[in-house]
Amino acid sequence: MNEVLAQLRELRAGDLPTHGGRTLAYVYDSGLSEVDEIAAAAHALASSANGLDPTAFPSLLRMENDLVATAAGLLGGDAETVGTVTSGGTESCLLAVLAARDARPGLAAPGLVLAETAHAAFHKAAHLFGVRKVVVPVDPVTFRADPAAMAAAIDESTVLVVASAPSYAHGVVDPIPEIAAAAAARGVRMHVDGCIGAWVLPYLARLGADVPPFDFRVPGVTSISVDLHKYAYCAKGVSVLLHANAGLRRTHYFASADWPGYTMLNPTLQSTRSGGPLAAAWAVVRHLGDEGYLRLAEVTREAVARIRAGIEGINGLRVLGDPDSTLIAFTAAAPGFDLFTVADEMKVRGWYVQPQFAHGSSPLNLHLTVTAANHGSEAEFLADLTASVLAAKSAGPVTVDPDVAAFVAALDPETLTTEQFGDLLAAAGLTGGDGLPDRMAPINALLATAAEPLRERLLLEFLGALYTPGPH
Structure with missing residues (x-):
C-alpha cells in the first residue's frame, strides 16, 4: 500500500499546486x-x-x-x-x-x-x-x-x-x-x-x-x-x-x-x-458556518482589492471592465509585449495565471481567480507580475512562422485529419512524445491565429492525443 501511495505522490508532484494561492484558476483554497x-x-x-x-x-x-x-x-x-x-x-x-x-x-x-x-x-x-x-x-x-x-x-x-x-x-x-x-x-x-x-x-x-x-x-x-x-x-x-x-x-x-x-x-x-x-x-x-464564510469573503475581498490596485499600477497593464466579485481579467495596455509570455514568466516564478484568447470585444487577457489563500501574498504576486511584464517587454512580441501560419489557415476544421494534425504538431515543434514545452507562448500564439472553429477542432485532436495510453 505504501508503495502505491508513494507512486501517487510522485505523479502528483508534476501537477499545479492546489494550495497556497499560487494557482489562480481551477482550484479554490480557503487557506484553512x-x-x-x-x-x-x-x-x-x-x-x-x-x-x-x-x-x-x-x-x-x-x-x-x-x-x-x-x-x-x-x-x-x-x-x-x-x-x-x-x-x-x-x-x-x-x-x-x-x-x-x-x-x-x-x-x-x-x-x-x-x-x-x-x-x-x-x-x-x-x-x-x-x-x-x-x-x-x-x-x-x-x-x-x-x-x-x-x-x-x-x-x-x-x-x-x-x-x-x-x-x-x-x-x-x-x-x-x-x-x-x-x-x-x-x-x-x-x-x-x-x-x-x-x-x-x-x-x-x-x-x-x-x-x-x-x-x-x-x-x-x-x-x-x-x-x-x-x-x-x-x-x-x-x-x-x-x-x-x-x-x-x-x-x-x-x-x-x-x-x-x-x-x-x-x-x-x-x-x-x-x-x-x-x-x-x-x-x-x-464546519465553516455563516461567520466562517463571512471571514473568508472578507480576506478574499481584501486580496482582490490589493491585487487589482497593483495591476492598475503596473505600466503596460489594464483591468478589463469593473469586476464585481473575486475574478480579475487584465490585458496589455499597449503593444510591444505578449501576454502569453507574461503567463510563461509567471509560471517560471511559481504562479499559474490563465490565458484567455481574444473573442468579440474582449481582447487577449490573463484571468485570475482570487481566493482566501491569496490574502497575505499579494505583494509577492505583484512583484513577480511586474518582473514578468518587464521580461515580456524585453523578449518582445511572439511571432508565428509565416509558413506555419499559412498551413494553419489552410486547414478545414470540418475535414481535418489525424495526419494533418500530426503535421501541425511537427511544424509547431511538438514531437518526440515529451509532452508540452515549458513555455506555451509560441503554441498559444499559433492557436490565436486560428479561427475559433479550427481552434476547437485542433484542441479536440490534441485532447484525443493526450488521452491515448502509451507503453507501460
Missing part, C-alpha cells in the same frame, strides 16, 4: 488546513454510499436537503424553493437547460438566449440537447449583458434566458433585474449562472460591497446554479441547482420503468452518485 481534513474524513465515511436510491441511503438524502436549504437561504429562496445537488457547475447548467426544454415539449426548435459571456457549459447544453443558441453581444466596455438586446432576442420559441453573476471571463455581474423582467414579460424562464459567484456575493454585500441584485429576490429569476466546490471551499465536485419551485425542477428528473430491472429514477444526469463529495461538502459547510 482543517477544511481539507474534515472534507477528507467525511468523504471517506460516505464514499461507498450510493445516491442512486435515497431510500436506501437516507443519510445522503438528509445531507442533500440540508445543502439545498442552506443555498436557498443564502440566495433569497423561500418555502417553495427546491434544488438538486450535482457533480459540478456544468451539470447544473445542463440540467437548467434540460428542464426548460422539456417543460415545452411541443416546440420544434426550442431556443436558448444567452449573453456572449455566458459560460461555455450552456453551449454544451445546446449541443447535447438540440437547443438553438441565440448569442447576444455584451457591452464592449463593461462586458455586461445588454438588457435591451437580450429582450429583443427572446421570441416565441425561447425556453430559457441566461445571464451571469458574475461572468467567468471578466468577473462582472450582468443586469439581472432588467433581463429577468424581459424574460418574465414573455413567460420565459430566467437562469442566473452563479456557479462561481453566488456563494460569495451575498457575503461581499454584507461587507459593504456594491453587489448588483441577482438572486431569487429579483422577480422573474426562476433558477440559480451555485458551485460549492468554488467559494464554499468544498471538495470537488459539488454544485447546487436551485429552482424557484418544484414544478420548474420536475422536468429535469428522469424515470424509466420500461425494462425488467429496478425502476430508474434520476434527478441528475448521473445514476450512481458517490456519497463522498456530498458528505464532504455537507461537513465543510457546517
Whole structure:
C-alpha cells in the first residue's frame, strides 16, 4: 500500500499546486488546513454510499436537503424553493437547460438566449440537447449583458434566458433585474449562472460591497446554479441547482420503468452518485458556518482589492471592465509585449495565471481567480507580475512562422485529419512524445491565429492525443 501511495505522490508532484494561492484558476483554497481534513474524513465515511436510491441511503438524502436549504437561504429562496445537488457547475447548467426544454415539449426548435459571456457549459447544453443558441453581444466596455438586446432576442420559441453573476471571463455581474423582467414579460424562464459567484456575493454585500441584485429576490429569476466546490471551499465536485419551485425542477428528473430491472429514477444526469463529495461538502459547510464564510469573503475581498490596485499600477497593464466579485481579467495596455509570455514568466516564478484568447470585444487577457489563500501574498504576486511584464517587454512580441501560419489557415476544421494534425504538431515543434514545452507562448500564439472553429477542432485532436495510453 505504501508503495502505491508513494507512486501517487510522485505523479502528483508534476501537477499545479492546489494550495497556497499560487494557482489562480481551477482550484479554490480557503487557506484553512482543517477544511481539507474534515472534507477528507467525511468523504471517506460516505464514499461507498450510493445516491442512486435515497431510500436506501437516507443519510445522503438528509445531507442533500440540508445543502439545498442552506443555498436557498443564502440566495433569497423561500418555502417553495427546491434544488438538486450535482457533480459540478456544468451539470447544473445542463440540467437548467434540460428542464426548460422539456417543460415545452411541443416546440420544434426550442431556443436558448444567452449573453456572449455566458459560460461555455450552456453551449454544451445546446449541443447535447438540440437547443438553438441565440448569442447576444455584451457591452464592449463593461462586458455586461445588454438588457435591451437580450429582450429583443427572446421570441416565441425561447425556453430559457441566461445571464451571469458574475461572468467567468471578466468577473462582472450582468443586469439581472432588467433581463429577468424581459424574460418574465414573455413567460420565459430566467437562469442566473452563479456557479462561481453566488456563494460569495451575498457575503461581499454584507461587507459593504456594491453587489448588483441577482438572486431569487429579483422577480422573474426562476433558477440559480451555485458551485460549492468554488467559494464554499468544498471538495470537488459539488454544485447546487436551485429552482424557484418544484414544478420548474420536475422536468429535469428522469424515470424509466420500461425494462425488467429496478425502476430508474434520476434527478441528475448521473445514476450512481458517490456519497463522498456530498458528505464532504455537507461537513465543510457546517464546519465553516455563516461567520466562517463571512471571514473568508472578507480576506478574499481584501486580496482582490490589493491585487487589482497593483495591476492598475503596473505600466503596460489594464483591468478589463469593473469586476464585481473575486475574478480579475487584465490585458496589455499597449503593444510591444505578449501576454502569453507574461503567463510563461509567471509560471517560471511559481504562479499559474490563465490565458484567455481574444473573442468579440474582449481582447487577449490573463484571468485570475482570487481566493482566501491569496490574502497575505499579494505583494509577492505583484512583484513577480511586474518582473514578468518587464521580461515580456524585453523578449518582445511572439511571432508565428509565416509558413506555419499559412498551413494553419489552410486547414478545414470540418475535414481535418489525424495526419494533418500530426503535421501541425511537427511544424509547431511538438514531437518526440515529451509532452508540452515549458513555455506555451509560441503554441498559444499559433492557436490565436486560428479561427475559433479550427481552434476547437485542433484542441479536440490534441485532447484525443493526450488521452491515448502509451507503453507501460
